[in-house]
Amino acid sequence: MPNFKKYNYSQDAMVVINFEEQIQPNTFEFTLHHLIDQHIDLSAFHEHYNNDAGGRSAYDPAILLKIILFAYAKGITSSREIQWQCEHNITFKALSCDSVPHFTGIASFVSRYPEAIESVFEQILLVCDEQGLLGNELFAIDGCKMSSNAAKEHSGTLPELEVKRDKIQRKIRACLKEHKKLDGRKPAERERKKQLESASATLGQEFERINQFLKTATPRMGQGKKPKEVKSNITDNESAKMTTSKGTIQGYNGVAAVDKKHQIIIEAQAFGEGQEHHTLEPMLTGIKQRYARTGISPDILKDQAIITADTGFSNDANNEYLRREGVNAYIPDNQFRSRDKIFAQQKDKYGKRHRDTLKGTKSVIPSSEFDFDRKRKTCRCPQGNDMWLSHETVESTGKRKVFFQGKLTDCRDCPIKASCMRNPDSANTREGAGRQVSFTWTNGRTATDWMKRRVDSREGKAIYGHRMSTVEPVFGNIGTNKRLNRFSLRGKTKVQGQWRLFCLVHNIEKLMNYGAIA
Numbered sequence: 001m002p003n004f005k006k007y008n009y010s011q012d013a014m015v016v017i018n019f020e021e022q023i024q025p026n027t028f029e030f031t032l033h034h035l036i037d038q039h040i041d042l043s044a045f046h047e048h049y050n051n052d053a054g055g056r057s058a059y060d061p062a063i064l065l066k067i068i069l070f071a072y073a074k075g076i077t078s079s080r081e082i083q084w085q086c087e088h089n090i091t092f093k094a095l096s097c098d099s100v101p102h103f104t105g106i107a108s109f110v111s112r113y114p115e116a117i118e119s120v121f122e123q124i125l126l127v128c129d130e131q132g133l134l135g136n137e138l139f140a141i142d143g144c145k146m147s148s149n150a151a152k153e154h155s156g157t158l159p160e161l162e163v164k165r166d167k168i169q170r171k172i173r174a175c176l177k178e179h180k181k182l183d184g185r186k187p188a189e190r191e192r193k194k195q196l197e198s199a200s201a202t203l204g205q206e207f208e209r210i211n212q213f214l215k216t217a218t219p220r221m222g223q224g225k226k227p228k229e230v231k232s233n234i235t236d237n238e239s240a241k242m243t244t245s246k247g248t249i250q251g252y253n254g255v256a257a258v259d260k261k262h263q264i265i266i267e268a269q270a271f272g273e274g275q276e277h278h279t280l281e282p283m284l285t286g287i288k289q290r291y292a293r294t295g296i297s298p299d300i301l302k303d304q305a306i307i308t309a310d311t312g313f314s315n316d317a318n319n320e321y322l323r324r325e326g327v328n329a330y331i332p333d334n335q336f337r338s339r340d341k342i343f344a345q346q347k348d349k350y351g352k353r354h355r356d357t358l359k360g361t362k363s364v365i366p367s368s369e370f371d372f373d374r375k376r377k378t379c380r381c382p383q384g385n386d387m388w389l390s391h392e393t394v395e396s397t398g399k400r401k402v403f404f405q406g407k408l409t410d411c412r413d414c415p416i417k418a419s420c421m422r423n424p425d426s427a428n429t430r431e432g433a434g435r436q437v438s439f440t441w442t443n444g445r446t447a448t449d450w451m452k453r454r455v456d457s458r459e460g461k462a463i464y465g466h467r468m469s470t471v472e473p474v475f476g477n478i479g480t481n482k483r484l485n486r487f488s489l490r491g492k493t494k495v496q497g498q499w500r501l502f503c504l505v506h507n508i509e510k511l512m513n514y515g516a517i518a
Contacts, residue, residue, distance in 0.1 A: 017094075021095040023094050023095070028508065029094075033095060034510055037062065044113075048116070059105065061116075064106065067092055068501065070095055072484060072505045073190070075483065077488050079104070079106040082103065083101065083102060087100050097312040110489070117504075122293065122294060127517075128264045133261065134259050135260055135262075136303075138302065139258065139259055140260065140467045140477070141283055142256065143255040143271075143312070144253070144255075146254055146485055147485075148251040149236065150233050150251075152249065154235050154249035160231075161210055161213070163213060165210040168203050171334055175199050175203070178276060181419075196434075205245060206272065220232045223275060238491055238492040238495075239490075240252070243274065243287075253279070254273055254502070254506065255268070255269050255271060257286075257287055258471045259470075265474060266291075269282060270496040270499045276313050287301070301325065301328075302326070307331075308463065308466065308467040309329075310331075311334045313331050319331070320447040330454055330455055330460050332463045333451070336455050374439070374441060383416060384408075385406065385407065385414075387435075390405045390436070394468070398443040400442065401438055401439070404438070405436045406435040412428060431493075470494050482505060
């Protein structure tokens with residue numbers, strides 16, 4: 001029989017520890033510790049403290065920032081968990097010098113100082129530039145949708161919320177009515193009465209929340225030329241209901257601009273809308289202002305730094321803005337692959353892709369399968385039937401759009417109407433309509449045509465090929481490796497501060513890998 005040393009986990013020991021020795025070089029905590037102590041000015045936090053003339057002493061912002069960023073690097077965002085780590089984890093003890101901030105103080109620090117967090121973000125960006133980690137030649141912009149601290153069940157337009165409130169009120173009345181019927185009955189009914197009382201109280205709280213929100217709320221309008229009312233949220237009305245590949249969430253879109261050389265995040269903003277096209281101009285403005293404030297470049301966009309983004313950022317307004325401001329951008333439209341000969345056989349090889357399948361709606365034969373003659377303004381359906389020109393529009397920018405509709409008699413007996421129409425049964429009614437398609441083209445002089453020529457050029461294809469390898473790994477590192485995939489705060493300003501903390505973790509890790517912090 002082998003003879004092993006005995007061990008027992010259920011025992012206490014007094015251990016002498018030097019905190020400085022626990023922070024070993026070439027680790028995230030070492031880089032974080034030396035960055036904050038030797039390179040970062042935290043006076044932006046100091047302005048918020050007014051206890052110099054009296055009152056209890058506060059925890060140093062340097063200590064709080066170290067333990068929060070180190071916790072985020074480990075995927076820990078709960079303030080209670082961070083407090084526990086400071087009590088039990090030796091690395092947290094070393095970074096905090098054995099101090100244990102209360103979880104309420106940790107949560108308050110994260111949510112109260114978004115402007116000071118931006119100052120830290122900017123200073124670390126400046127350190128990255130001093131260390132030679134910024135190329136300042138190509139920036140890739142993209143967004144990452146994350147859930148927020150609000151339930152999507154509490155979302156709806158104001159009319160929808162009114163209907164929900166009235167429905168809850170009817171349920172309360174039904175509970176009270178049943179409770180009244182049970183008065184004076186057998187003791188066996190007491191349990192049911194308690195259930196009704198509890199249900200009435202819960203429904204009453206929900207009714208009051210919605211009712212108070214409706215008293216002060218105004219309709220929340222979406223983006224675009226003709227904005228429509230979008231869903232409000234009674235918990236966090238600056239967040240939005242967003243559709244992702246993993247389902248619908250209530251959250252924010254964290255948008256980041258990433259430098260190509262070492263994938264350093266140079267700008268980070270959070271937006272409470274799912275669509276990305278309206279975020280391009282604020283992001284470019286943010287990049288320009290940040291570079292001017294840090295002294296890296298007085299006008300980085302005028303220096304012809306290349307901007308790339310995916311098709312979600314492409315629309316006529318953005319292209320017009322980019323051309324007017326002289327921005328060296330390459331942002332393709334959603335048809336740029338179909339114009340590329342390299343992808344000509346993609347559909348045959350991999351099959352057709354329809355985004356509607358992700359949304360749970362029916363996919364139909366796309367308009368590209370219809371025979372459209374732009375010169376004659378005629379259209380034939382896949383079965384060879386002529387369609388009639390419903391109407392056409394011409395915009396001041398030179399953009400033309402024509403709408404065609406299938407004849408009801410043709411669509412009613414068409415053998416492929418089940419795959420061609422979203423609602424085939426409508427063709428069987430007198431008031432129904434046949435298949436509808438539209439086609440858009442321009443006079444070749446619009447800003448969108450200008451962008452198409454740039455993206456379709458040999459140089460444009462080569463440049464745009466760097467976009468995915470620049471920005472996508474950043475979101476993979478933040479969301480998957482670091483597990484920072486959910487916001488714990490409410491309100492755009494606070495969420496934006498937390499999003500920049502997430503991005504700080506990524507940038508500090510880059511400094512650890514490629515910089516020389518000592």
